[in-house]
Amino acid sequence: MFSGFMVTAWEAATIVAVVAGVVGFFTVLRGSAFAAHALPNGAFAGAAGASLIGVNVIVGLGVFALLGALTIGGLGRRARQDVATALAIVMMLGLGALFLSMTTEYAPEIYSLLFGEVLGVSGSELLPTAVIGMVCIAVVFVLYRPLLLSSIMPDAAEARGVNGRRMDLAFLVVIALATTMAVPVVGSLLIFSLLIGPPAAARSFTSKPLHAMGLSVALALGTVWAAVALSFATNLPIGFFVGAISACSYAAGRSWVAWRRTRPVTKISRTGLLRA
Amino acid sequence: MEFQADADLPPILTVEGVNVWLSGRQILHDVNFRIEAGEFTGLIGSNGAGKTTLLRVILGLESPTSGRVLVGGRPRSPRNPLIGYVPQKILLDPDMPLRARDLVALGLDGHRFGLPRRSTAQKVLIDEMIDAVDATSFADARVGILSGGEQQRVLIAHALISRPRLLLLDEPLANLDIRSEQEVVELVARIASEQQIAVLISAHDMNPLLPVMDRVIYVAAGRVASGTTEEVVTTEALSELYGHHVDVVQINERILVVAGRETAAHHDHSDSRAE
Numbered sequence: 001m002f003s004g005f006m007v008t009a010w011e012a013a014t015i016v017a018v019v020a021g022v023v024g025f026f027t028v029l030r031g032s033a034f035a036a037h038a039l040p041n042g043a044f045a046g047a048a049g050a051s052l053i054g055v056n057v058i059v060g061l062g063v064f065a066l067l068g069a070l071t072i073g074g075l076g077r078r079a080r081q082d083v084a085t086a087l088a089i090v091m092m093l094g095l096g097a098l099f100l101s102m103t104t105e106y107a108p109e110i111y112s113l114l115f116g117e118v119l120g121v122s123g124s125e126l127l128p129t130a131v132i133g134m135v136c137i138a139v140v141f142v143l144y145r146p147l148l149l150s151s152i153m154p155d156a157a158e159a160r161g162v163n164g165r166r167m168d169l170a171f172l173v174v175i176a177l178a179t180t181m182a183v184p185v186v187g188s189l190l191i192f193s194l195l196i197g198p199p200a201a202a203r204s205f206t207s208k209p210l211h212a213m214g215l216s217v218a219l220a221l222g223t224v225w226a227a228v229a230l231s232f233a234t235n236l237p238i239g240f241f242v243g244a245i246s247a248c249s250y251a252a253g254r255s256w257v258a259w260r261r262t263r264p265v266t267k268i269s270r271t272g273l274l275r276a
Numbered sequence: 277m278e279f280q281a282d283a284d285l286p287p288i289l290t291v292e293g294v295n296v297w298l299s300g301r302q303i304l305h306d307v308n309f310r311i312e313a314g315e316f317t318g319l320i321g322s323n324g325a326g327k328t329t330l331l332r333v334i335l336g337l338e339s340p341t342s343g344r345v346l347v348g349g350r351p352r353s354p355r356n357p358l359i360g361y362v363p364q365k366i367l368l369d370p371d372m373p374l375r376a377r378d379l380v381a382l383g384l385d386g387h388r389f390g391l392p393r394r395s396t397a398q399k400v401l402i403d404e405m406i407d408a409v410d411a412t413s414f415a416d417a418r419v420g421i422l423s424g425g426e427q428q429r430v431l432i433a434h435a436l437i438s439r440p441r442l443l444l445l446d447e448p449l450a451n452l453d454i455r456s457e458q459e460v461v462e463l464v465a466r467i468a469s470e471q472q473i474a475v476l477i478s479a480h481d482m483n484p485l486l487p488v489m490d491r492v493i494y495v496a497a498g499r500v501a502s503g504t505t506e507e508v509v510t511t512e513a514l515s516e517l518y519g520h521h522v523d524v525v526q527i528n529e530r531i532l533v534v535a536g537r538e539t540a541a542h543h544d545h546s547d548s549r550a551e
Binding site: 029141142143144145146148149152153155156157158159160161162202203204206207208209210211212257 | 332362366368385386388416
């Protein structure tokens, strides 16, 4: 399972996991899970449209994901993006239904976009995947502090010149890019679980933000590698394993927190205000 | 507070003829006041009087319809290092991987690009700031699990670490128990006088601030009166501000402002309303 097309699969899965771990950290922190769900689903419609007019699927994914991000960022009022997100996903899924009804594409092709087909990634897709992934990571690293500040206290950030709307938009574009590169590999339904599961689990184990981001990457890698191996061994869809392992690691994180909370001695002393 | 105003220094904050209309309603009417360097000023008024709008105008989060705001003698700029801001409350997920220490550090460089690489000197400064607000014992706890009073301390450290000349606090005493209330007031007053920082603190009840307040800015229905407590918090001055008669009553060095009847010799307390 480490030869030929499988090498490409491992490489693609690794890139996706690193990006999902980094981007997912802020997706969970900012409460952008709904957008992270909507953009890949909407982007799927773009892929269907692209295959209808004979354009590269990645282009269709990218165009729709970015349009979705701009719609959500443009229409959403601060801290209330749920309605705009819902409208964006509904609009795009509607178009997706239309495109699918018109396309003569072989059904499994479309199916693999929904649930992922890591073993079907070709060598030529690897470079664009890596480039888009690096852009995502670079943007998150550059915006790390302002993004963190505006997620926690938007008004205070705004008063220091960190424009919350621009931060919103920039981060939505990052999710859109991550979506574009990840959908052909893990599928539009499963990139969502990778963006949420590992980062949500990671924050149960550490209270330091950068450590949480690093652990999120490690958990995403573990999830994806295990999923590729299991998918290869069992011939079951990789999406199933990604979803299942993500959910299990989150459950493990919650159990760890619950167990720690009832320990008599904790590392954190919280005498706080009653101190003399 | 024993602060001598320096005649050469411009006021740290000048608010001139500020009117604010939002969605067709006038929120602030011709607001004028100044805050001198190092002064401790209370911004007092009931909910909906316009306190938060006024703070937002000073911070540059809201543009006045007319009038101007000068910070340190200059028109305010969006990234104004002279102002530190403590927001009313932040709602944080208890699971969020962010320690009190991280939030204080963001006060130093949260607007800068790139991953944080803090020098030893900066780490020492962060530790000192945490110590100055008595937050050392919970510096490594997640911000989301701290109590209201503890969070206020951390937010104050976050605002002060960039060495502002003016500290704005939006209702820092709301939802605190009496003990934490007193502690937060004493903490802010102590640090402000130590570091010569002017303070503008909004509150609906002026009483916790009376021992430390140099001046009061009283807001009622979008209009303000400013001066010392003795000048502003009087039956005459506040009746004029409210546009109807109110009584200022002192009980055991606490001040109550109650709606009253101009002519009644004996106040009918059944329709009194505490402000």
